Amino acid sequence: MKKLRRLLSVMLVALFVITGCSIEGQNKDADKKEVSQEEKAKDGDIKIGVSLSTLNNPFFVSIREGVEEVAQNENVETVITDAQNDSSTQNNQVEDLITQGVDLIVINPVDSTAISTSVQKANEANIPVICVDRKSDEGELVSFIASNNVEGGKLAGEYILEKVGENAEVIQLEGIPGASSTRERGEGFTEATDGKINLLASQTANFDRAEGMTVMENLLQAHPDVKAVFCQNDEMALGASEAVKASGKDVTIVGFDGNDDAIKAVEEGMLSATVAQKPQEMGKLAIETALKYLKGEQVEEQVDSPLELIKK
Secondary structure (H helix, E strand, O other): OHHHHHHHHHHHHHHHHHHHHHHHHHHHHHHHHHHHHHHHHHHOOOEEEEEEOOOOOHHHHHHHHHHHHHHHHOOOEEEEEEOOOOHHHHHHHHHHHHHHOOOEEEEOOOOOOOOHHHHHHHHHOOOOEEEEOOOOOOOOOOEEEEEOHHHHHHHHHHHHHHHHOOOOEEEEEEOOOOOHHHHHHHHHHHHHHOOOOEEEEEEEOOOOHHHHHHHHHHHHHHOOOOOEEEEOOHHHHHHHHHHHHHHOOOOEEEEEEOOHHHHHHHHHOOOOEEEEOOHHHHHHHHHHHHHHHHOOOOOOOEEEEOOEEEEO
16 A cells, blocks of 8 residues: 555656646747747848738839838848738738748738738737738737828818818718728818818719729719819829819819829829828838837837828
8 A cells, every 4th residue: 555655656746747847848948939039030030921902002002112122121021912902802812921920911901890800810820910001990900000091081171171161062082991091081081071061972982093083973963063072092083183174173172192193183283182191101110110029129009100281
């Protein structure tokens, strides 16, 4: 009996020793993994996935250029994808980046709700996510980098009031339904103009130049006395300007983004103004913020990119 008790005691001690060593080894491995991640960032041995909503829009091309500039200077590998304004395509591309095991993913969502599932999958895979220009409605983000879209919408609304006065008949062309920028720019515009204008229509043209022209043509026929239109991006504004030009009417047109074509159109009198963002700066900030985070440095939950109203 004594021998049996002694044997059991010896076995229990051995079990505790083995378990303790195992836990200690796991902790050391975890510490080693954490250190190696920071070392990778310091050594430039980092791969960052970048999912852009579309590269058919000059605004997002500028974001890509900012990303590539910093990535090249910091010797960081990037994998850049183009969702072509399709939420399903973007979700598939982000999931592919997760499978590749990238160190961090920068996402410019097509749709802030639709991208949520992919952001959550990245969270589950312990891959940090940064959003640019548009936010994800759900999931954990390291940082969100964008202009203050609400303030930009207010700038546009205040400028239109200054140009056409109160009680004027106004139209709004909205962006992609579900995009955070669509909601926020509309919110700011409403805040500035609510009760001060006669809003004849607020209709989507999906941030697209061709759709902007078609929608504006139809709205001009339905509302021939319109005095101003706020377009939630420059592409729609440039399309709307073609429709207005063909109609021969005098309509104040305000865009949003400040891309090269829009600034030129303001100078030539085709557009009245544009709320200018700095997309290339957004791209730079995205990679700079990513590298800070991967090096273990603290980053801001939201980084505001500056806005400027450009008018002739």
